[in-house]
Amino acid sequence: MTALDVAFAAVGLITAASGLLAVTTRHVVHAALWLVVCLGAVAGCYLVLGAEFVALVQLLVYVGAIVVLVLFALMLTRAPIGPNSEISTSRLHRVLAGVLGAGVTALLAAALVPIAGPAVERHDTSTTQVAEQLFGTWVWPFEILSLLLLVALIAAMAVSRMTRPEQAADEVQAAQVQAAQTPSESA
Amino acid sequence: MIHLAGPYLLAAVLAGLGAYGVLARRNAVLVLIGVELILNAANLLLVSVAAAGGDRWAAGNVLTLFVITIAAAEVVVALAVVLAVYRLRGDVDLDDVDLDDATVGEGQR
Numbered sequence: 001m002t003a004l005d006v007a008f009a010a011v012g013l014i015t016a017a018s019g020l021l022a023v024t025t026r027h028v029v030h031a032a033l034w035l036v037v038c039l040g041a042v043a044g045c046y047l048v049l050g051a052e053f054v055a056l057v058q059l060l061v062y063v064g065a066i067v068v069l070v071l072f073a074l075m076l077t078r079a080p081i082g083p084n085s086e087i088s089t090s091r092l093h094r095v096l097a098g099v100l101g102a103g104v105t106a107l108l109a110a111a112l113v114p115i116a117g118p119a120v121e122r123h124d125t126s127t128t129q130v131a132e133q134l135f136g137t138w139v140w141p142f143e144i145l146s147l148l149l150l151v152a153l154i155a156a157m158a159v160s161r162m163t164r165p166e167q168a169a170d171e172v173q174a175a176q177v178q179a180a181q182t183p184s185e186s187a
Numbered sequence: 188m189i190h191l192a193g194p195y196l197l198a199a200v201l202a203g204l205g206a207y208g209v210l211a212r213r214n215a216v217l218v219l220i221g222v223e224l225i226l227n228a229a230n231l232l233l234v235s236v237a238a239a240g241g242d243r244w245a246a247g248n249v250l251t252l253f254v255i256t257i258a259a260a261e262v263v264v265a266l267a268v269v270l271a272v273y274r275l276r277g278d279v280d281l282d283d284v285d286l287d288d289a290t291v292g293e294g295q296r
Contacts, residue, residue: 001190012194019204022224023220045231051251061256066258069263070262072266079214087214093211101205108202117191118190130252134245134252141253145253152259
């Protein structure tokens, strides 16, 4: 056990525990807030592993943007406040899901841990190196990714503004019928 | 000096937790939380391999940044779809998603 191992074990335990709470809690909003803790602890893992720029991007994009989006979606879908068993599947389904999740963990661990080998010297990647490679070797994937973000933005706007024409016509008709009925009922 | 078994084990645990979250949740937004955990497991694996050294072109770090970007795009589109489903049906319960016209009509009432 080296000092880095101890540091990684500490942040790793926080990550695993908060991740477990994020997928098992019965409070909808708590799940999103435990996700904040989990992703923040993953950023800590990146720091321990010597990837400082990735850790900062993780905090900015994941914790700062994605979790806020998730919280907004929970708010807009009128998520219930307080414990609610309706957000999870039935007990049998959860047990099966747990078996499958444990299976995934066991399989990945069985494949990965044997190839870990002895302790290695940590290889830091400085922000300068990342920048040089990002705008050198990886510049075309980087530019295409900006196109992907643009497409995602337009697609999200298109999907969220989408109404079906016949449905809109039905609503107008229903409103007209209701408007026509209301005076006759009051009279 | 660092043992890579720790990061590898944590990546496996995160992937398992994410799979459980995807399978055991009925609320569509909470399913996305499981997907995020799986993506973070992949990122952790990339960064830990980069920490071992030997990757050319800083590939571990740069690919992690790419995955984070793609995750952001994925979440934006997925949440737009979830909100559209909520407007059509009045809830985001994945157990009885049925986008037939009859169901949509009931959701409207």
